[in-house]
Structure formats: C-alpha cells, structure tokens
Amino acid sequence: MSQKTTPQKDAYTMILEAIDVGTFRPGDRLVESDLAERLGMSRTPIREALQRLETQSLLSRDGRSLIVASLDHNQMAELYVVRTELEGLAARLAARHATAEEVRVLRDMVKEDHALIDNPSALSRANRRFHKQIHLASHNRFLVQQLDLVHRSMALMATTSLAAEGRGEKALEEHDAIVRAIEARDEAAAYEALKSHISVAFVTRLKLDSRNEG
Structure with missing residues (x-):
C-alpha cells in the first residue's frame, strides 16, 4: 500500500x-x-x-x-477552444453511458451547490467537482486524462468567472440544463448545453479581466 x-x-x-x-x-x-x-x-x-x-x-x-506560469490572452483563448470541445464531448458521452447513479450524483450536486452561491471560492471548487463527475460519467479514460490536463492549466488563471456578480446563480441554471439533457439521454442537447456553458464562462472571464486591467 x-x-x-x-x-x-x-x-x-x-x-x-x-x-x-x-x-x-x-x-x-x-x-x-x-x-x-x-x-x-x-x-x-x-x-x-x-x-x-x-x-x-x-x-x-x-x-x-x-x-x-500565467496565461496571456491568446493562450487563454486557445485553452477555452480545446476545453469547450472536450467538455462538450464528455457531456455527449455521459448522455450515452452514464449510469442512473451517476446522473443522481450530478443532480444532487446541482441542488447542494445552491448553498454556495455567495461564496465564489467554494462554488469554484464545487464547479470543478461537477465537471469532473461529467468527465467520469463519459466512461472514456483517454478523454478524462486530456480534460485533467486542461483543468490543470485552468489553475493558471488568477480569477474565477464565478466571482462575477450573478454568475454563480446563472452557472447553476446551466448545470441544471446539462444534467437534464444527460438524464434524457439527449446527446446533442448535452453537448450543446455544456459548450454553451463554457462559452458563457469565457465571455464572463474576459469581461472580468478587462475590468481588472482598467
């Protein structure tokens, strides 16, 4: 051991x-x-x-x-392109392969995370756990490995998009839509819901960064 x-x-x-x-x-x-x-x-x-x-x-x-290390604007944009596609694929595969128990865990996460809306740091950690659960529910070990690398690089961003006013509540609404698509076994809807979720997070982060620079 x-x-x-x-x-x-x-x-x-x-x-x-x-x-x-x-x-x-x-x-x-x-x-x-x-x-x-x-x-x-x-x-x-x-x-x-x-x-x-x-x-x-x-x-x-x-x-x-x-x-x-830190990420410049171009590196961050490149990372989000990769993350969006890989996360979308994970959601698509989760809609195909997730067990009823895995879907229940995702559903419970969304419910429980509402208690963290006023704590961006805790909500950010919960957000990572939620996404990790979707990765695992894809039942594709190679995809999980690649997403682990992507999420390590995400740690190089100094701020969390969940710190933006109102973003926490909106993010949980997006999580709910992702889980509903996975639960319905709607692969296309799960893919689009997660891609949209990451896209909104990216836009939010860009706005936060522009304000910090100002």
Missing part, C-alpha cells in the same frame, strides 16, 4: 493543489529550499516535482528561478 504513494508524487500533488487553490498564484516564485521546509521533505523530490510541473508548462523560467 505504501508503494502507491511516493515522496515525489506527494510533492507534485501538494504543489499542484497549492496552485489550484490559489496559495501559489501566477508570477509567484517557487524556491526549492523554501518548499522543502514548508512541505517537510528533502529537496530531491521537490526538485523532481518542479521539473515535472515545468515540463507541463505550469511553471516557467524567470532567469534562473521558476515561477508559476
């Missing part, structure tokens, strides 16, 4: 999660010795984890230092 969790995996996972929840934000410098002390590990697994994150473009070089 202990062989499944190695120090290297722990270091990688812990740093990745810290980026995902915003403990480390785009532009933050990650220092090997500081991370080793913070995580209570030797520098070797930290070094290997940082190299792996750099290979995945989650970290970038600033001289000799490694910093949490």
Whole structure:
C-alpha cells in the first residue's frame, strides 16, 4: 500500500493543489529550499516535482528561478477552444453511458451547490467537482486524462468567472440544463448545453479581466 504513494508524487500533488487553490498564484516564485521546509521533505523530490510541473508548462523560467506560469490572452483563448470541445464531448458521452447513479450524483450536486452561491471560492471548487463527475460519467479514460490536463492549466488563471456578480446563480441554471439533457439521454442537447456553458464562462472571464486591467 505504501508503494502507491511516493515522496515525489506527494510533492507534485501538494504543489499542484497549492496552485489550484490559489496559495501559489501566477508570477509567484517557487524556491526549492523554501518548499522543502514548508512541505517537510528533502529537496530531491521537490526538485523532481518542479521539473515535472515545468515540463507541463505550469511553471516557467524567470532567469534562473521558476515561477508559476500565467496565461496571456491568446493562450487563454486557445485553452477555452480545446476545453469547450472536450467538455462538450464528455457531456455527449455521459448522455450515452452514464449510469442512473451517476446522473443522481450530478443532480444532487446541482441542488447542494445552491448553498454556495455567495461564496465564489467554494462554488469554484464545487464547479470543478461537477465537471469532473461529467468527465467520469463519459466512461472514456483517454478523454478524462486530456480534460485533467486542461483543468490543470485552468489553475493558471488568477480569477474565477464565478466571482462575477450573478454568475454563480446563472452557472447553476446551466448545470441544471446539462444534467437534464444527460438524464434524457439527449446527446446533442448535452453537448450543446455544456459548450454553451463554457462559452458563457469565457465571455464572463474576459469581461472580468478587462475590468481588472482598467
């Protein structure tokens, strides 16, 4: 059992999660010795984890230092194009393959997440769980792997579109429409509902970013 969790995996996972929840934000410098002390590990697994994150473009070089990468406008647009298509495909396959139990879990998530509307950070985490559940309900391991990579890159965005006023409630309405299409086994409707959901999120994010720049 202990062989499944190695120090290297722990270091990688812990740093990745810290980026995902915003403990480390785009532009933050990650220092090997500081991370080793913070995580209570030797520098070797930290070094290997940082190299792996750099290979995945989650970290970038600033001289000799490694910093949490950030996405420019074009990179963000490219990421959303890929995410929209892959998420839409996941919804289509979920409408085809999801079990009754998986649909019930999605339905319960939508209901329970209404309690988080006034907490954008918690709602963002719940949103990721909802999308992950759809990925799993597609029953296509290769699609799940690709979407995992996409969602890792999403962590490089400094803000969540759910922080926009009124977006949380609207997003949950969109989630409800996605679940209803999956429940009805309507593959085309599920595909379009999820693509539309991601498109609205992208527009919202662009508006947020433009205000922040102003």
